[in-house]
Amino acid sequence: MTGVIVVHGVADQKPGETVRAVSGLVASKAGWTERTVWRSAGQSSAAHVFPVTTLDGQTAAGNETKFYELYWADLSRPGGDGSQPSSVV
Secondary structure, X not given: OEEEEEEOOOOOOXXXXXXXXXXXXXXXXXXXXXXXXXXXXXXXXXXXXXXXXXXXXXXXXXXXXXXXXXXXXXXXXXXXXOOOOXXXX
């Protein structure tokens, strides 16, 4: 099993968009399972909740692979988490 973590660049992507594009470069489309779950970044009720998109399946070469997308476009928007970021690192 191979795991691939995908982090998108700066722009306004939609959740899952980047992981689908990257996985499409090495994967056959048949038989892939896509899931998006919502995770909390902390224990408090005020913690930011963010989507985690995973794709599970086999590459064209037959290797079992799981792709994970780290999505942060909403955090880079002014006011995206309730405050205006001073910079994005």
